[in-house]
Amino acid sequence: MKIFLKVIDKLKKQTQYGEIAEPYLNCKYNKGWNDALEKVEELIASYNLSENWIPVDMKLPPEPKPNHIFKGDIYLITVKKGTIPFRAMWNGEYFTDGFEKLEVIAWMPLPEPYKEKKHE
Incomplete structure (x- = not known):
């Protein structure tokens, strides 16, 4: 499970402008992408061995x-x-x-x- 979480961390898009300015100055794609990765992370964490x-x-x-x-x-x-x-x-x-x-x-x-x- 750790490997999946490490991969997700590497896939996350880094914000360039800070949390407040990011939605206005950068494409909302990054936020959507990271939101989707957070959902995947939650699913992986909820998986029961x-x-x-x-x-x-x-x-x-x-x-x-x-x-x-x-x-x-x-x-x-x-x-x-x-x-x-x-x-x-x-x-x-x-x-x-x-x-x-x-x-x-x-x-x-x-x-x-x-x-x-x-x-x-």
Whole structure:
């Protein structure tokens, strides 16, 4: 979500004349543009990450890619009567923590891992 907000900040038109004189001296396009971006910002801020959960009765993950380390792809899951989501493997048939079959009610893909930025 942070990336979207950063992009919106870069898209905003800077005022050249100050808030009071801007509407009279510059095109009202900039104000309309920035107003629209503010609405987009509000929509992004209102987005609830819990909406990313996919119930298993609606859809299962795709067939896992071949992997020589372990059998399956890793997902974030929620189990029946569980209060904390955790990661588990999907082997194409069921979710497992590596020891037992899990009673999963919803899942979501893991985000991309953090990549450290190189400072110049």
